[in-house]
Amino acid sequence: MNIPNFLYPITHLDLCYLGFSKPADCFYQLSPEVLTQYAVEYGEGSLTDQQVLSVDTGKFTGRSPKDRFLVKDETTSELVWWNDVNIPFTKDAFDRLRLQMADYLSRRPFFVRDAAVCADPAYRLSLRIITETAYQSLFAYNLFMEPDQEIRPVPEWTIIAAPGFRADPEEDHTRQANFSIIDFSQKMILIGGTGYTGEIKKAVFSVLNFLLPQVGVLPMHCAANVGKDGNSAIFFGLSGTGKTTLSADPERKLIGDDEHGWSEEALFNFEGGCYAKTVNLSAEHEPQIFAAIRPGALLENVRCYPQTRTVNFNDISVTENTRVSYPTQFIANAVQPSIGRPPKHIFFLTADAFGVLPPVSRLSNAQARYYFLSGYTAKIAGTEFGINEPQATFSACFGKAFIPLHPTCYAELLEERIEKGGVQVWLINTGWTGGPYGTGERISLCFTRAIINAVMNGQLNQVSYNTLPLFNLMFPNHCPGVPDQLLNPAENWDDRDAYRFQASKLLRLFKANAKLNSGSHAELPI
Incomplete structure (x- = not known):
């Protein structure tokens, strides 16, 4: 083993339960400072002028959904929503890969970090993250919570992540050399062939999305914050809709920016970073x-x-x-520990590039279920090769790629929480108005912030509402800090026929998506 001159490996950590043949020589629970130093000295990355570690993750700079697998066995076969993102994998193939990865890491320096997820102690799980690189261990330090004082010899869940280990698709039954595989029975995650750290984060999120609904907790892909009055709010949204931006409010404290659980008693962050x-x-x-x-x-x-x-x-x-x-x-105004009361307001964020939806709509409970199951936003021309006009994107529960159970499992829990808590749900368009992308204008962030503030202050409960044709959405006729004309999308288009054409087109896309997920046309509810 190549031992750095500024630290020494430990020799007493027993990883036999993973297939390591003897107590492992590894670097355990290193500090961020030491991990950064190691990464720089051994060529994993370099320091910026702010002394921040900067790394390249290699070929993969994002997740690879088609290479994510779940072991299909007695634990998962009847519960998992098997589809193009929940792809079955055999236990035997998983075990072969685990032993190969253990052998691979045994022959080089590697890093072990014990951590935890779920800020609420009632649902906390212990993690062990074993990584080939120091920067992955630093990521785990940043993203997950400190372990409990008494660390278990065998944690509840173990992750092995080795970017340099490449599977043989023919022998190992993967699609290509990279993979992310979850075994819910053995409580293990294998990640190989990719250095993108988001695979670690989202694999753990997928685990929680499988386990928590079974104990009555709704896992959510959302940001959350809390006001001075103690009232919480949550922000659902796909990439580019403003979830992180709008939850980062200097007048409110941040609970978390991405993953949360909602029990009957509390709203709590899954992560520590x-x-x-x-x-x-x-x-x-x-x-x-x-x-x-x-x-x-x-x-x-x-x-x-x-x-x-x-x-x-x-x-x-x-x-x-x-x-x-x-x-x-x-973050200066983050809540510690990252737990809040159940929310009073829920915001579904969508960047509607068709320019059809109002900047704000108040949803009924039935509409909240429908738009939650839809998880709509739109990609714009130029963001991906071949996209020349706005394209609707639907991701069930605003996180289809991370939900092992059928979307209705999460929707039913959401509906139950909304009804019991008297929660108000709002659809917020952070996208375009006055025309589609390329013709219209993007709704100003200052107007969206004014809308969010008016909701939080109760001002939108004191105004009259109108109904958007086709979509049956209730939108306010007035909102402090926002031009009245902006609130009605049809009023902002010079060509009303063009507006109706785009609205009808988007409506058909919603209905087609609802039919795909539910087996019916699922008309838009009033």
Whole structure:
């Protein structure tokens, strides 16, 4: 083993339960400072001018959904929603890969970190994250919570992540050399052939999405914050809809930016850190995230200005999915521990590139279920090769790629929580108005913030409402800080026939998606 000159491996950690043939020589529970030093000395990354570790994750700069598998056995066969993102894998093939990965890591330096997930002690799970690289261990330190004082010899869940280990698709029954596989019976996760740290994060999220509904907790892909009055709010939304931006409110405390559970008693964060996009990041528009990029944080796939170590957050030459991870204590107004009351308001965020939906709509409980199951946003021209006009994107429960159970399992829990708590649900369009993308204008962030504030202050409970044709959405006729004309999307189009054409087109897409998921046309509810 190649031992760095500034630390020594431990020799007493027993990993026999994973197939390691003897007590492992590994680096255990290293501090962020030491992990950063190791990563720099051994060529995993470099330091920026702010002394922040910056790494490239290699070929993969995002998740690979088609290479995610779940072991199909007596635990999962009847419960899992088997589809194009929940792909079955055999136990025998999983065990062969686990033993191969144990042998692979036994012949090189590797890192072990014990941690935990779920801020609510009633649902906390212990984790052990075994990684080939120091930067992956730093990511685990940033994203997950400190372990309980008494660490278990065998944790409840174990993750093995080795970017340098490549599967043989023909022998190992994977699609290609990279993979992410979850075994719910053995409580293990194998991740190989990819250095993208988001695979670790989302594998754990998938585990919680399987386990928690079975004990009456709703797992959610959402951000959450809490006001001075103690009232919580949650923000669902797919990438690019403003989930992180709108939850980062200087007047409210952050519970978490991405993954939460909602029990009958509380709203709680799953993680101990944040994993934020950094594309076009600036101190002016995202002051909290910008300030969190300091020693101990981890930057992924960014580039610096020429001949400097200063990060150029506008440079997307590697990927648009540039990222930073950091612990929640790097956010000045984060709630510690990250637990709040059940929410009073829920916001479904959608960037509607068709320019059809109102900036804000108040949803009935039936509509809340429908739009939750739809999980709608739109991709715009230019974001991906071959996209020349807006394309609707539907992701059930705003997180189809991470939900092992059928979407209705989560929708029923949401509906139950909404009814019991008297929660108000709002559909917020952070996309376009006055026309589709390319013709209309993007709704100003200042107007969206004014809408959110008016909801929180109860001001939208004191105004009259109108109904949007076709979609049956109730939108306010007035909102403080927002032009009245903006609230009615049809009023902002110069060509009313063009508006009706786009609205009918989007409606057909909603109905087609509902039919695909539910087996019926599932008309839009009133």
